[in-house]
Amino acid sequence: MTEFRHCTVQELFEEQAALQPERIALMHRDEQLTYGALNERANRIAHALRAQGVLPGSLVALYMQRSTDLIAGLLGIVKAGAAYLPLDPEYPAARSEEILADSGAAVLLSHRGLGQQLAFQGRVADLHDPAVCAAEIHNPELRNTPDDLIYVIYTSGSTGRPKGVMIEHRAIAHLKTAIESFLAFSAEETILAMASISFDMSVLETIGALISGLGIVIADEQQQKDPRVLQKLIGQHEVTILQTTPSRMQQLVWANGTLPCSIRQILIGGEAFPPGLLPELRAASQAAIFNMYGPTEATVWATGTLMQDGEPIHIGQPLLNVTAAVVDEQLQPVTPGEAGELCLAGPGLGRGYLNRADLTAEKFVRGVFASGTRLYKTGDLVKQLPDGRLIYLGRVDHQVKIRGYRIELGEVETALLQHADVQEAVVTARTDMAAEHMHLIGYVVAATMPDAAALRAHLKQLVPDYMIPTQYVQLEQLPLNRNGKIDRAALPLPQAETQDSLYDAPETELEATLAGLWQELLGKSRVGVNENFFEIGGNSLLSVKFEVMLEDLDLPSEDLLLFNYNTIRKLADYLEAQLSLS
Structure with a gap:
């Protein structure tokens, strides 16, 4: 093992x-x-x-809008000797409250009165309280060791209960060494911070960047959602490192055509790299492109590769001090080239799951080879090439990744079952080959079937937007296999076309043009003028592509157009009005 400094993030x-x-x-x-x-x-x-009594090893929730306050608050918690629990205000309040209750955090650090919006029984500390503003400015005495917790990030849970991944200071110290040995990551660089604070990719963009001396450009909530504004932000501050998911990268490329020339390195990760993205990136930028892989439990990134034209898409080789083992169900190594579950070992592994000793014992195991090395079972199916490169094949369970976010389908199912009319529910993920994106489908058994809008409104109170299915199918009963378990392979695909009784045909030339664009985007043979774009398979990524299509036809386009006018009829009326003014 290559040595790295065993020290704290505070140091x-x-x-x-x-x-x-x-x-x-x-x-x-x-x-x-x-x-x-x-x-x-x-x-x-x-x-x-x-x-205020915050002790070493305690957990302090962090609930702030994206700003310099957020980063200062994060560092302040760490310097106090505590671990931070990031909560994103963009997520439903019910989810944040569930995490607060599960974590046992006694203090919540917030600002601008935001913390008062949550039902929290502990103490709310405000960043702008006079006591904070009057406090000492000298470095506080170090209270932590490298083996203490630095953060707990909650991810989706298969039982419907999110689980908190515990990461220690030493894992971040190791990440610094591993990343600096893999790419140019130093004081000469500037990185864009646009990942949600509740998503572990944010760690590299915040504390990871600060302990390596980088400059950080913080994209706020509105800038995060608008690829054209992000483009301007990148150019304005001469950002040199971009880290994002393939989905968001496609948004940037589709919306802008090219990327600012200041970008020298692009890190893509969080979900499978689509083959069509690499040529698009090559045409848009001269930057080095890295495909990265790593679960939250292994501290951001565990493997990576500098992508080369003509190679199959792969997730590279283990980073410094990381061991990757491809094993069978008995945790024995498989033959090279054979598919197996990827297990990871090394100093980047987390401590386990907060208050979940059973799940920790299930996922963090001692290998029956390599002298009982502690391993994390990722649940990812891979095969290893003779030179050590890893090819990602999918999941061995019911977990999926959409726009970089890890989703346990069981958690979405549990949320659906909380609707008063829903008796049974199953959620699956499907890749739409026409639109080249993955989305969720909800299958529901109900005596009185709620419409899609009602189900979405229900879920929006319980889970983040990325966990809400885009399509719903009503079933009289769920299909079962011979063992009496749900037969997911027998679930029918959603009805592809709008029923005749619900179909409203385009009436004007502009409506027909817009319908044609939607059909191309969504892979449908027809679309009614009163159908909601986001209820028939559309998403934010495709909305950006649609805006580019409008521009190609010299039709008026603006940011977030489909969020404001989500049916063809509404959109056509708006565009007609804009055209009459020009």
């Missing part, structure tokens, strides 16, 4: 703040913070939290 960040106090650390809208100023702000928060 690593304070070293950077001392080394380059005037280096711009954070950029958000019109605000900039140097490393020195950020360190002082984080120190105030840390001293205030300690004065």
Whole structure:
């Protein structure tokens, strides 16, 4: 094993703040913070939290909008000696409250009164409280060791209950060494932070970047959603490193055609890399393109590769100090080239799952080879080439990834079953080959079937948007196999076409043109003018592609167009009005 420094994130960040106090650390809208100023702000928060009784090893929830406050708050929690529990205000309040209750966090750090919006029995600390603003600015005494927790990130759970992944300081110290040995990741670089704070890709864009001395450009909630605004943000701040999912990368390319020339490195991960994306990226940028892989339980990234034209899509080889084993059901190595479950080992592995000793014992195991090495069973099916490269083949369970987010289908099913009219529910994922994206389908047994809009409204109160099915199918009963288990292979595909009784044909030339574009995007032979784009398979990624199609036809286009006018009739009326003004 290559040596790495066994130290805490507090030590690593304070070293950077001392080394380059005037280096711009954070950029958000019109605000900039140097490393020195950020360190002082984080120190105030840390001293205030300690004065309020926050102890080493405790868990402090972090609930803030995307801003410099968010990063300062994160660092302040860590410097106080606690671990941070990130909660995204864009997620349903019910989900954040469930995580708070499950975690046992006694303190929630927020700002602008945001924390008062949650039903939380613990203490809410506000970043702008006078006690915080008046606190000391010197570095607090170190209270942690490398084996202490630094954060707990909750991911989707198969039983309908999200699970908290516990990561220690040493894993972040190791990530620093592994990433710096894999690509250019130093004070000369600037990275765009656009991942949700509840998504572990954010770790590299925040604390990972800060302990390596990078500058960070923070994209806020609105900028995250608009690829054209993101493009301007990247160019304005001369971002050199872009880390994102394939879905968001496609949005950027489709919306802008080319990427700013400042970008030198692009890290793609979080979901399978679609083959068609590489040539699109080559045409849009001269940057080096890396395909990355890693579960939350292994601290952001575990394998990676610099992508080369003409090669099959693969997830590369293990990063520094990471061991990858492809095993059978008995945890024995399979023959090279044979499919098996990917298991990971190394200093990046998490401690386990918070308050879930049973699940920890199930997923973190001792291998029957390599002297009982501690392994994490990823649930990913791969095969290993003779040179060690890994090819991702899919999942061995009912977990999927959509737009980079890990989804346990059982959690969506549990949420559906909470609807008063739903008696049974199954959720599957399907890749639409025409539209080249994965989406969820909900199968429901109900005496009185709620319509799709009602089911979506119900789910929106319980789970994030990315976990809401785009299509629903009513069944009289769920199909079962010989063992009495649900036969997912026997579930019917959603009805492809609109029923004649519900179909409203285009009446104008513009409506017919728009219907043709939707049909091409969604892989349908016809679309009614009163059908909702997002209820018949559309999503934010395809909405961006549609805006580009409008521009190609010299029709008016604007950001978030389909979010405001989601049927062909509404859209045609709006476009007619815009054309009459021009």
